[in-house]
Amino acid sequence: MVIFLFYTYLAATKSPRSMKLIDGKAVSEEIKNTLKQDVIDYKNRTGRVPHLAAILVGDNPASKAYVSNKVKSCQQVGFNSTLIKLEEDISEEQLLTHIRELNENPDIDGFIVQLPLPKHIDDVKVTLAIDYKKDVDGFHPVNFGRMAQGLPCYLPATPFGITLLLERYNIETAGKHVVVVGRSNIVGTPMSILMSRKSKTGDATVTLTHSRTKNLAQIVSQADIVVAAIGIPGFITEDMVKEGAVVIDVGINRVEDESTEKGSRLVGDVDFVKVRGRSSFITPVPGGVGPMTVMGLLLNTFKSANKEIYN
């Protein structure tokens, strides 16, 4: 109901310019429906079912919500899923033992370790311990390096999901100036590489900006396509966005809002209400990039089950 009202509000207050809402929720449903049929065919052909596992360490509420969403999506498309919940104080060695077991289990096609991890665990060590052939998050340096060289690999789930949205909405990227805001290993950095590669949703001129960038607002204002992945609520304001720009909001930030039942709500890295009037396309939060991250993960897992990337 709340989501229905949100979209009704958007439709009613839409700018007279031709702003188009990029509906990640709807695109993810289309992908799930196609995948569901592909899984039935796969099962008939091979007698087995694709299987994704997830390791969740501790009680971070956002991580719990993301992982439960991933498990739910597996059920919706007919994958098997295994959720391994571990205590916050588990030792690094115990976590590595779980990873080795998943690496060796032939029934598991792919698995993820939900980030962030508790401070006493070295996430680089954890990422390196995952068999790159089962690294359906695309975080292992083998997959990252292959991505950078345009070789077959598991693309990181969020950048993968964004490229699917750009394709679905026929958004031209060749020759465009893309400004990525944020240089994380899981979104900003891979996104900047992908969009500069020679590909259907690439061939762009990319500027990667971050916390030490000078004149950031002025650089963003030159972008044909803005990818906001800095993790600061409402960071991209109206004055920073060129008229007609495409705005991709990767942020998922929970902010206090006493007017809601929960006392909080989710917002992106973009001041959506103000910026949408200037944009040609924009992703909402929630319902934009978020659902597409899960699709990236499911599609990578299905590629693994089909041995499409590695034998």
Ligand code: GUN
């Ligand atoms: N934390 C935030 N995004 C992600 C993701 O895509 N994968 C994992 N494993 N952890 C995350």
